[in-house]
Amino acid sequence: MERSALAVDIGASSGRVLLGELKNKKIELKEIHRFKNKIIKKKNSKNQQEDCWDIDHLFKEIINGLEKAAAKNIEAASVGIDTWAVDFVLLDKEDNRLGNAVSYRSHRTDGLMDQVFKKITREEIYKRTGIQFLQFNTIYQLYYLAQNEKELLAQAEDFLMIPDYLNFLLSGTKANEYTNASSTQLFNIENNDWDHKLLEKLKIPENIFHKPVEPGTKLGQLKKSVAEKTSFSDLEVIVPAAHDTASAVAAVPAVDHDFAYLSSGTWSLMGIESDQALVNKKALAYNFTNEGGVNDTFRFLKNIMGLWLIQEVKRELDDKYSHGQLVELAAEAAAFKFIIDPNDDRFLNPESMIEAIKSFCQETGQSRPETVGEIARAIFESLAFEYKLVIEQLEEVSQKEINKLHIIGGGVKNEFLNQMIADLTGLEVYAGPVEATAIGNLLIQFKANNWISDLKEGREIVKNSFAIKRYKINDSAADYDAAWDRFRKLKSINGGN
Structure with missing residues (x-):
């Protein structure tokens, strides 16, 4: 098999499935599939309109991309998914989604930062997490649910960020990826784990979070139903730096x-x-x-x-x-x-x-x-x-x-x-390069597959390839x-x- 991997890179307006081939210390990048992404309006449990992501559409397009790759007789070893940060889905005990995949551009968190600061100070949050204050951070989105949709949050068994959830649909494995988890303002910068004090103060259930995994973690092969649909029998799902910026920075030449x-x-x-x-x-x-x-x-x-x-x-x-x-x-x-x-x-x-x-x-x-x-x-x-x-x-x-x-x-x-x-x-x-995010995604997969030794080598390859x-x-x-x-x-x- 050639040293080939697939990168799924999804941004706010579009997504891409790209093939990365490592040949003679250079990366050849080929676009397999491109699709649109946009915010849609959906009603929440309170019958209120919310700005949301069409998560089912995104997964369908990932499958379409894998089917196109298979039709081209591409023999990729692995696939990795990256997206934007902070947004998430919740699953119940039967792995059904609870509520919508709400977008960070929703206005539901307007004014909530000041409410949170009354429970725990701005200085204390920053000391514990080191994360920039933005009104759409995950901490404020979950606090909104704790205040306004308690029943939904009480039913939750799993918290999965957008790429975590898409990885779960591909592989059947639930995991929170580290670079994305760190963006939530709920992650303790010293303990390198979810911050129990913040969760307790804000009445966000701790049991829904998974121990974060590092970029390069192998989640397993495509689950049977996906493998049969896409004709990929042994495609490994590897977690890249799932936060798209983390992947992009990895590819800085x-x-x-x-x-x-x-x-x-x-x-x-x-x-x-x-x-x-x-x-x-x-x-x-x-x-x-x-x-x-x-x-x-x-x-x-x-x-x-x-x-x-x-x-x-x-x-x-x-x-x-x-x-x-x-x-x-x-x-x-x-x-x-x-x-x-x-x-x-x-x-x-x-x-x-x-x-x-x-x-x-x-x-x-x-x-x-x-x-x-x-x-x-x-x-x-x-x-x-x-x-x-x-x-x-x-x-x-x-x-x-x-x-x-x-x-x-x-x-x-x-x-x-x-x-x-x-x-x-x-x-x-x-x-x-323009496609830095997808390239960084690929570099993490290359390292996990033992095709390159470290990030320094990967950046040299990027420098010589684009x-x-x-x-x-x-x-x-x-x-x-x-x-x-x-x-x-x-x-x-x-x-x-």
Whole structure:
């Protein structure tokens, strides 16, 4: 059998099943199947509408991808699944789902953080978990259930995050994967296990959680019904870094340690790789997170709203413009005319992203952007400023000198934004690969299958397998100083972080 594995990589808007073949110390990547993902409206046990994931659709498409692979006579050794973090399903004692697979963009957790802080302080939660405070974290989703759907939570036997559940449907094995578990703000950073004190304080049943397993754990082969349907008789289900950002960071083509990474997609995840958690007053003040990484590392990073902003503008305009056309319109618009705070809560899931951006500008003493180009440029410039700010905060908290920035993910294609990042930060900026998440997923499988020795070897292979573009500082670039001062003042007025 060739050294081949399948990576299932599912994001907020689409999913992919890709084949990764390891040949002559290089990875050949082939797309087998691509499918759409979107938030749907479903009613909960209280007959209220919720923003949810169509989890049955996602599993059906995974099966479709495996069937296509089998039809191509692909002899893969294993398959691994990664998705976004924080969201989950609950199962009853007969393995039936309880309730919906609710999306983190649901408004059910609005205002709940302050309620939780009355039971256990913000400082204590951060000390115990090291996780950034975001209103949609799993801790607040489960607290919502404990307060509003007690009967549902009382019936629960298993808590499985989205990739955990999909793995269970493939293999029949229930397990919580470590990198994803660490994102929940219910995971104790010192004990490396679920935090019993937090669970007890918030009346979340402890028995529903499984002891987390490390990336690279083999869950077993496809269960019989799946194997028969897909014609794969001996496909091993291997847990990669199931948190998509953890997989993406594993694929950063870096050989030195003086780098930061920017996983640029629907969300922007910006941070450094650290051998130890960085939990202190400054990290808390800047709202950084310490999520589990591969090989006993931590991903010290910050979640930034990211390209969701422009994706929603594109959708709201009925996809009249391609992403490339939106970039072109932005490049033609006047520089630094409008600035927003990308992390303002109003941008999480507004009814109209365009109106949210216009109203933010108006409320902060600016005029309202009117053209599509002005709105797009405001997004890209504001994201670049946010990245510069986070780089400065990373260096301050970690006491680490950052000389290089590796951009990975879909944002690699946005050359206008990437050049702006290089000009603004003054760093050596390297962009690529686009499919970093799937590649990192594959690297974990390769290591589990004993095809590579360690992550360092894997990153060398990535570096030699995919085109990486370097962005040099443009000496003729616009003067950023005045706009940077405006952005800093705006952030300060708007809450700072």
